[in-house]
Amino acid sequence: MLTVILTLAIIAGVFGLLLAWSAIRFKVEGDPIVDQIDALLPQTQCGQCTYPGCRPYAEAIAKGEADINQCPPGGEATILALADLLGVEPKPLNAEHGEEKHLPTVVRIDENVCIGCTLCIQACPVDAIIGAAKQMHTVVESECTGCNLCIPPCPVDCIHIVEVKPTVRTWTAELPDPGPVAPHAV
Amino acid sequence: MTEYALILLGTVLVNNFVLVKFLGLCPFMGVSRKLETAIGMALATTFVLTLSSVSAYLVNEYILAPLGLEYMRTIMFILVIAVVVQFTEMVVHKTSPLLYNILGIFLPLITTNCAVLGVALLNVQEKHGFLQSLFYGFGAAVGFSLVLILFSALRERIIVADVPEAFQGTSIALITAGIMSLAFMGFAGLIKV
Amino acid sequence: MTDTASITKNGLWNNNVALVQLLGLCPLLAVTGTVVNGLGLGLATMMTLVLSNSAVSLIRPWLKNEIRIPIFVLIIASIVTTIELMMNAWFHDLYLILGIFIPLIVTNCSIIARAEAFASKNNLLDSALDGFMMGLGFTLVLVVLGGMRELIGFGTLFSHAHLMFGEIGHSMTITFSEDYPGFLLAVLPPGAFIGLGLLIALKNVIDKRKAAAQTVVLQKVEAVSS
Amino acid sequence: MSIHDDKPTILRELSHFDGGLVLDGHKDLSTGKPVQPMPAVKQYIVPLQQHIGAISEPLVKVGDRVLKGQMIGRPGDLVSAAVHSPVSGTVTAIEEHAVPHISGLPDLCIFIENDFKDEWVKREPLGDEYNNRSSHQLRNLIRDAGIVGLGGAAFPAAVKQTEMNVHTLILNGVECEPYITCDDMLMREQAEQVLAGADIIGHVIKAQECVIAIEDNKPEAIAAMQAAVERDGTGFFRVQAVPTIYPSGGEKQLIKILTGREVPKGRLPAELNVLVHNVATAHAIHRAVYHDEPLISRIATVTGQGIAQPQNIEVLVGTPVKDCVEFCGGYTPQADELIMGGPMMGFSLPSDDTPLVKASNCLLVMAKDEIHYQQQHMPCIRCGHCVEVCPARLLPQQLYWYASSKNNDRVQEFDLFDCIECGCCAYVCPSDIPLVQYYRAAKTVIRQQERERKASDLARQRHEAHQARLERQKREREERLRKKREMLKDKEKGGEKDSKKAAIAAAIARAQAKKAEARKAQAGATEDKTAETEQEQSQDNTEKPTNP
Amino acid sequence: MIFKRTPSPYIKQNISVQQMMFMVLYALVPGALASFYFFGWGVLFNLLVAITVCLASEAIILRLRGRDVRHSLSDGSALITACLLALALPSLAPWWLVAIASFFAIAVAKQLYGGLGFNPFNPAMVGYIVVMISFPLQMTLWTAPMGVDGGWPDFMTTFNWVFLGKLPYDTTIDSISMATPIDLLKTQLSQYHDVFETRNNPEFSALFGSLSGTGWQWVNLLYLAGGIWLVKKQVVDWRIPVAFLASLLFIANLFAVMDYSTNSSALFHAFSGGTMLAAFFIATDPITACSTPRGRWIYGAGIGALVYIIRSWGGYPDGIAFAVVLMNMAAPLIDYYTRPKVYGKQDH
């Protein structure tokens, strides 16, 4: 009995020492996976995932607190990419967080109505609105992510969503009709 | 030499650890969705499996057997394996970020790969010596790697297939594994014992 | 998420170890040649799960990251070895049949997975319950798969029941047809894989039916309320 | 790859490329008559993008009068091309209109109403003088003339001619697609001008030789070019017949045939010291140099059994398709589909309202019994027929599997972007899968994702900058608040100015609260004690402005 | 005129999947007739049962999945599966064995994966293996070929046995069935009788023909002829049969030269069992084979080697089905690593 206990205790002790030492010796800082996840998110910063922006959501996924299907702007493509990165089964977008937009949108400010209150400027996470207090504001469309966060604060409801229509330069072709026996997407 | 060749042949094909002996199935099912990850897992497992097969042999031969503690085998073996894995992970993480990127996430999973403990225990059961343990461990790992990699390439194809809804995902993957196992039965009798 | 009902439901169905998490597959496929084998290993696994979950839950305050896994496996291995010794002493025949798969309960991935995912974060009672339910879910699958394979493979059910239940076990065996030629596929390794695949497909079908029924109910509720 | 100055680039013996198909030519249909100049019509529609690269910027307004050959759109970027008015007349509109693009989407066009005066802008032809001009000057001339490659891709010619180390100019007169005969007719009728154009290009790129490659199913064109080469007598030119295998006219395939070497993946032909131009491009350059005439017209084949009188026409760029069809006798009753380009690589037009553009070499109207209609396709049976014919040595079936399952990583790994969309694979596929359509979808989606990724990188940077700014502002504000409080403590009595200060503090607090709201929960955790109290205090103040 | 919009190309080579499938069926005919001639009514019953069960299972599953039953059935692929399976199974196989094999082939190996084009494993061979490992006894029930003493039993005997499991009074199944030459040679070798001893044993000598086995050699020759026609018609890729036969013959010859008394000759391997059927009709199933040119070489050669290994040293008599499914299993990986170098990637 004593041999058992002693042997095991000693061996365990040796292993414990080894591990404890190497835990300190081989300590690694930072968590590259968060960056990888963040790189896959659309950076709309809209908060629909219930996290205050894309990076917090990425951190939550890395910690295993959030599911991969909470980002409506990213939609199916982002879910697939995340599933691929994390080696889990892809799943459909969680409808609680919203629906995937099929055409990208930006917002436009009706410059005749805008009173220049700057509330929208403060709301925009990517500083895509320019203008100063008491002057009308404009959205730089190429920088607007379409997060719509600027819409609720506007006291005079002068911000409208506009769809970005595809042109011959941004067009994407549709997959053909797969016929009677349809291979499904992943 | 023939003896070792036969051990290899036996563990890789005839008594394939995964398809015939039913060991290491969780990682076999779990990390076979993508070819790259499967290859990573295969490499990591080969390393750990061979190493722990030998370590377990040494522990058994030089600590447990002399002290008459054979019944503590399971505990000792799994402890050895856990430590080998944990240590490898930490070292790789620190010293080779590149390798860690490839193998890192798989290393912790290996502790709970039945094949690793299975090999250690089977070595004892079959009374393998040092070299035999080495080859047995390595053969088991190669067998595991072989079917894991084949399976992942197959799964990449199946994922595109028009599988009936109820069978999509793990169900069809298991059935595929079943057919693989069916095919491996063709090797039965290759080694007459 | 930690109330009794949801733990039960998770363990038995929604997050079933074998059918959903696909863990613990090795024993699941290896020993389900007959119902009795499945039941035996299922019970042993269940016991281990309950004990290990409880133990891990108890030692939560002392866990340290770098030795978390070694401690888990130590605990699990101790429990399993104890159970192994007891089985060897009291259910020797069954012990012989289950063979290497008893010590391999140690590496049954589901046990360490529960320790990590649940027991190390929850209190004793919940952890024990979780262990029990997960184990029960696992056992159920073992028994069903064992039943399927035994029935198709040999045309019997509960053969060798005496290994577990003693002499009355002999009378428990049900033989469906004396001159059934047997369908070897079911008892050979391929049959195990295919059988589990079919079980999972069955679960998918049931889940889908349930979901469909639920939406119908929801629609009805909506229709009534509007 | 190094420059092999002494080695001949072009082999004396022809090589061959992998894959390819032997197709029915159907060329006789449109070679019966000489090229017919097409009379002017009332309205021209000139798309601002007829080339690869950035869209041109309009130089005219609605109502402006323009002259024939006047530049009405200037290159939008380095890689872009100018567009010119095909006739004299008035700009009646600048708006979106159907253009011949595979997407079927409209694009910005300039509408010009012909005044039938045929008034040219002032022209100063350079003529033989070009020999004394630098490459740079000539390239400017070519660019201002809006000349793009007429072999199909419409890549700005001047940009292509900046390539260094080119010894050999290959003139592509292969014209491998069935039905199309415009290059054939051009070579038969204007061999000298083609050579003259090639000579100019040779001068620009300082080439040492020029090989004119012509498929051996065009004996007349070969004879005509051969005669012209002999008349030229400088030894600079050589005519080379190549076997009739589709797609030997593809740039890379032609280079393989002629040089026996392959253009390294992702590199340009200049790597092998060659430059490929279509014969019509050379002809257009000749017109630009000798007549100071920008690219406002081209020869196009109007053919197919759906056309009453198939033939080649010389037509102004911007002419509506329906006018061309009408000129060629209109549709036959069997006409079933209107295709721009050849039967292998062309695309169908949703209407004949669209204009003909610089790249339009063929208008094909196919009849019901000559066209193959895509049925609902069967699954791929992995027969490998497509692999055998793919000139790019791709695995079309694999690309199809990955494209149809939207596996963008794998599809790129399998070199999707090396697919030249020649259609050989789809031609032989027994399952009748519209393979090229799958590839096109995958390619456009990947490009789209690339754009989105760029946009999201930009958004991330801007968001980080935004966060940093907020952070900084917060720190500054706290600093100020602290100072203020200290000041307040110092001057307990001097309460006069306090109201103003309080107002400022309140305003700051309000802004602070707004930001906190925008940043939701996260802010709460990071805010320190003072800020939190500030926030609570300011809650009441912020009520009002948000609910006016 | 109506402006249609369809994708390019607008012209097309005219051979469809259906045509390919039926050409395969035509090419099977001579060999199948010979098989019938040499092995009797059982072959016909096999065909009957296999075709019925294959088509029925396919139809039922397609119906269950709400697919176009007519369209899929008429492609002829299930028919090929049925015929190949029927021709590979022993001529005295009971009907339920053929039915089980057919059901597994179509329902599990083909339709569970989504039907034509998606199955990674050769359906017919999966069906064959399932019954091979489950009912090894019944899988040895070959009739004595025409030309061997006794020949094959008459219609009623065969019918009664196959469908009712009944035998005429005082006969056992052992007395109307007979091992195939491959199996015989193998079991004899395992009992330390060498090749000559076996071939010259008066008890067995009638079973062996000049090339391989009585009947078997003709059946194989006719499959070879049909196969060559298929290759000429470009329905099957020539690389696979060539690689398969080359590797089988090479290995067999190597061993035969090393020790001709315990290793049967290369010719014996080429013309016995299912060799030619496998080379031209089974290994060439495009769906389950490799699809890159280099991959096809490896795939064919792999099957050849595995056939030899399993035939010579394995536990089952003819290794074709196992070899084919094993290589099916490896096909995706082989395909992945034998991609041709795309234009411009080749080093010069």
Add this chain to the structure above:
Amino acid sequence: MKSLFLQYRKSILSTTALLSVFAIIGALMVGLTYISTADDIRRNEELQLLKQLNTIVPAELYNNDLLSDTITIKPNTLLGTSEDTLAYRARKDGKPVAAVFSSIAPNGYNGAIHILVGVFYDGRIAGVRVVKHHETPGLGDAVDASRSDWILGFNNKSLDNPKEKLWKVKRDGGVFDQFTGATITPRAVVKAVYNALLYFNENREKLFASNGKAAGEKTADTPPISKSESSEAGNSKPGKATLEQQSHD
């Protein structure tokens, strides 16, 4: 490195201690269980072996301690053995009743078939059991008693019942059944059993020769049956005799 250790001494030591403590607890638990179950386990193992032997030689026919009355047989060509094996000897009131020993049929369909043959002192077969084989499930595996009763057909046969010529399967003109479609396996087993009888016949007296130690003495170690293990156990323990290598033609 030393400084590293000093720096984190507390953490390292506590980790070590923690792991040790858990190891001790585990060891305690297992050790206690082991002590309390060891006897049961040993008894189980003996019972297991005895049960198997009793299927060949029924318990009521003898009254010695079968498990410890053993003799080691050296490798022998008739038995097909290449290592030492153990023979168990049943005696009633000290008189020899039967011996149970291992034999190997080398030429099964899938390799060697290990059998256990029990022979009464008078040369009749008490029973035969297959202990290890690789024959095809569903075909050759019918030699296994759990699959069919075929193996019971040897009971009471002896060297001259039937006559030597008839010690064959029916297909070869003997008296023993073969299985449909599988002749190899039964052929191999019949041959091996016959050879075992020959061996018994030649060595009967030596087999039953009692050895120095009292035959009924119990030993702590129970030699298992399978060949590889028996050799190891058989050599070292006292109370066992060894049968020298015989040569046969």
